[in-house]
Amino acid sequence: MNLDFILANEIKYIITEKQLKEGDCLPSERELCAIFNVQRLTIRSALHLLEEEGLIYSKPKSGYYVNKPRVVIDAKNIASLTNELFSMSNNVLTTLISFEKTEVGKPLISFLKLPIGTAVYQIRRLRIVDEEPVCVNMSYIPAARCPNLEEYDLEKNSLYKILDEEYQIQLKKSEQYVDVIYPELEIFSLLKLKNWEKIIYQYGSVFDEEDNLVDYSKSYMKPNRFMYVS
Known part of the structure; x- marks a missing residue:
């Protein structure tokens, strides 16, 4: 399994563990890089997978947020x-x-x-x-x-x-x-x-x-x- 898929699942765990709700902000890309000790490009790829899944959405120059439940x-x-x-x-x-x-x-x-x-x-x-x-x-x-x-x-x-x-x-x-x-x-x-x-x-x-x-x-x-x- 590719690293970005693994990280996407780990970020899902963060959302669940912290009980983040609709509209809550995820940790920044910099913070996620530090948590998982990976490069920003890999984190962005994982976040993009979660965007495609509809779990999160992004705001320019603001960050990533938990999407509405499906x-x-x-x-x-x-x-x-x-x-x-x-x-x-x-x-x-x-x-x-x-x-x-x-x-x-x-x-x-x-x-x-x-x-x-x-x-x-x-x-x-x-x-x-x-x-x-x-x-x-x-x-x-x-x-x-x-x-x-x-x-x-x-x-x-x-x-x-x-x-x-x-x-x-x-x-x-x-x-x-x-x-x-x-x-x-x-x-x-x-x-x-x-x-x-x-x-x-x-x-x-x-x-x-x-x-x-x-x-x-x-x-x-x-x-x-x-x-x-x-």
Whole structure:
């Protein structure tokens, strides 16, 4: 293992040992060089690895600081994104961008695997944590499975909780895929990105106990606020 990777793990230990929180400053490069008895170039390489991981961020002529905590998502687990966001902070808001009833057309048929013309709800939501937009989510729900879904408040309630409690739909299996992409202009604007950088793109389907489609969703996430495990 390269020395910069080893040092990156050691700096993680310092963050944990000193119980550094979001916004706390790390020891300076000079101090880290003295602690580990290495050259500044090696320390900078280790710090850059932690920046790429989203654990820390830098301020010019100031130093390195602990970043905001990230949501850890298990790609194999069926879970409400709302609940996972609350693991990050108690200050979580959902803004409903749009809710409309549409029909399956050619662009969607390969994903939804439903006959052309099937009625589906298209739901677009923006997730905000600590006043920062972190995720844009789009869901396609077969309308026949949950009539009058538009009557429920999707800004204050979890979609999956509504499906479970109001429509008795039990989620059983999830097929999810994760990629890293450059966002379209609308997503760039909604997430208030400062630089044209790649973001996390998760897409896939959730099925009930009889393997019927319940939800096909696409999520666009800030990479510094989410981490995936499998």
